[in-house]
Amino acid sequence: MSxxxxxxxxxxxxxxxxxxxxxxxxATPFVLYGLWLKSQKYFWNSPADWETAKSLLAQxxxxxxxPCGIDIVNGLDRIYNLLDVRLAGIERTVTGSxxxxxxxxxxxxxxxxxxxxxxxxxxLIGLATTGKRAWKNLLDGVTSPDFADSRSFRxxxxxxxxxxxxxxxxxxxxxGILNLILLALA
Amino acid sequence: xxxxxxxxxxxxxxxxxxxGRALTTMRLPFAVxxxxxxxxxxxxxxxxxxxxxxxxTRVGWRWIFRNDDxxxxxxxxxxxxxxxxxxxxxxxxxxxxxxxxxPDYFETTGPYAGIRLDMSNPTVVSxxxxxxxxxxxxxxxxxxxxxxxxxxxxxxx
Numbered sequence: 001m002s003x004x005x006x007x008x009x010x011x012x013x014x015x016x017x018x019x020x021x022x023x024x025x026x027a028t029p030f031v032l033y034g035l036w037l038k039s040q041k042y043f044w045n046s047p048a049d050w051e052t053a054k055s056l057l058a059q060x061x062x063x064x065x066x067p068c069g070i071d072i073v074n075g076l077d078r079i080y081n082l083l084d085v086r087l088a089g090i091e092r093t094v095t096g097s098x099x100x101x102x103x104x105x106x107x108x109x110x111x112x113x114x115x116x117x118x119x120x121x122x123x124l125i126g127l128a129t130t131g132k133r134a135w136k137n138l139l140d141g142v143t144s145p146d147f148a149d150s151r152s153f154r155x156x157x158x159x160x161x162x163x164x165x166x167x168x169x170x171x172x173x174x175x176g177i178l179n180l181i182l183l184a185l186a
Numbered sequence: 187x188x189x190x191x192x193x194x195x196x197x198x199x200x201x202x203x204x205x206g207r208a209l210t211t212m213r214l215p216f217a218v219x220x221x222x223x224x225x226x227x228x229x230x231x232x233x234x235x236x237x238x239x240x241x242x243t244r245v246g247w248r249w250i251f252r253n254d255d256x257x258x259x260x261x262x263x264x265x266x267x268x269x270x271x272x273x274x275x276x277x278x279x280x281x282x283x284x285x286x287x288x289p290d291y292f293e294t295t296g297p298y299a300g301i302r303l304d305m306s307n308p309t310v311v312s313x314x315x316x317x318x319x320x321x322x323x324x325x326x327x328x329x330x331x332x333x334x335x336x337x338x339x340x341x342x343x
Contacts, residue, residue: 014277025297025298025301026297026301028298028301028302028340028341029267029301029340029341029342029343030343032270032340032341032342032343033268033342033343036268036270036281036283036342039281047327047328048328051326051327051328051330054279054280054281055277055278055279055280056279058272058273058279058280058281059272059274059279061270061272061281061340062272062274062279062281062337062338064340065272065298065301065302065337065338065339065340066337066338067297099296100296100297101295101296
């Protein structure tokens with residue numbers, strides 16, 4: 001088989017699409033040679049085609065030297081860490097500069113499986129758990145470290161009612177006391 | 187070692203009917219302006235043409251500067267290794283190729299060791315900045331400014 005290496009071509013016009021591909025950096029010098037060779041004017045049908053092709057091939061060459069894989073991995077790690085802090089309340093420190101020689105290192109590590117700590121107050125789950133404990137304390141008097149008073153809302157209303165029943169206050173005075181309670185609750 | 191005086195040469199290439207080729211050269215000072223060179227070229231061309239029984243097929247300008255008194259590095263190879271410097275200006279890319287790059291200025295670790303220009307090297311950074319600055323005045327054959335935003339440099343084999 002033979003190929004006419006000076007076969008002239010039309011240059012593909014922009015806009016160009018972009019795809020991520022797997023690539024071996026060790027091949028870069030040889031691929032750059034191929035791109036350089038094909039950037040010579042005699043491969044193209046017209047000066048305009050040559051200019052367009054040169055720019056396109058130079059773009060490809062430069063991008064072979066500027067891989068974005070590690071940037072994508074770093075971006076995914078940042079999203080994982082952000083979600084982990086907000087959902088599970090796990091805070092991390094990070095060192096490194098994010099390059100292949102000096103990668104970002106998270107401490108604690110980014111877990112392969114999620115770990116949920118529902119008593120971490122900064123996580124969404126922690127906040128939901130705290131809210132649930134507040135409601136259970138208010139309604140049923142269930143105590144927890146944040147809510148130590150075992151009297152439920154019903155218990156306290158009943159206590160108020162009992163106090164009022166034992167007094168000889170008239171209706172206006174009772175209404176006044178109830179208004180004070182309502183103001184306090186508001 | 188003899189080092190010729192730098193000159194600027196106007197060259198007329200002529201061809202006769204038998205494919206015989208001739209070259210006429212006029213030398214001017216190295217620092218001649220392009221406007222002066224253009225003027226001399228045009229005037230001499232007009233004077234010469236009626237005198238010739240052949241066709242002037244090509245006119246060229248060459249600024250000639252020679253430096254023969256230094257020894258190239260033993261490991262350097264103009265024909266085997268190039269350094270590609272890629273530039274960008276918005277959507278337009280271009281490349282500038284240099285011969286026989288110094289291996290000391292490539293990255294030494296990572297997947298691009300020995301392949302990519304080491305932009306953490308101060309010498310490299312200074313050279314790139316100076317080159318980018320010099321290229322700002324360059325116009326491509328199509329009349330567009332040469333891109334001056336440096337992107338990356340790498341070895342070409």
